[in-house]
Amino acid sequence: MTNEDTVFGFSLALAGGDIVLVEGPTITENGVTKTLQTLQLVHGKENLLQALNLRVLTPFGSDRLNTNYGLAIEAAFTQPGTIGQTKEYIKLSLVQTLATDPRVHDVRDILFGDDPGYLAQHSQVNVDAIRRSRAWPVEVELDTVDTQTATLSLNIGV
Secondary structure, three states: OOHHHHHHOEEEOEEOOEEOEEEEEEEEEOOEEEEEEEEOEEEHHHHHHHHHHHHHHOEOOOOOOOOOOOEOOHHHHHOOOOHHHHHHHHHHHHHHHHOOOOOEEEEEEEEEOOOHHHHHHOOOOOHHHHHHOOEEEEEEEEEEOOOOEEEEEEEEEO
8 A cells, every 4th residue: 555545545446437447367267267357446536526527517406415515506506696796606516625625625627618827728728619519528727635736527518
């Protein structure tokens, strides 16, 4: 177990919400060789980012075992308001949600796909396509408990 595993933990790796299987050892039974499948693990900071992504993708209150888990942003898409007001509501909800994880020390910055700071880092982005989309790309810059910075990339929308 590494120091990062101690700080950030480890879990099963997920891809598109599914558990990732990888080729494991081979065995031979009755002259037939088979390759076994094993579960892939995710460690350290990658585990933290996966866990935070799951937390954000889970609607608030939908987890029966922890009703305080998830992101509460449905009001951002059901109440009247400007794009600026909607983005501020989502930012506040993201900070509130991400700060509940004890491995997150601080949420430094949140950039939406059509923000100037985001566009400066991603010159290939088509702003008009983002504004017409039902989901915004969002990058969240975090300070973790080990005094490092991590970037969580998300798609927020309906």
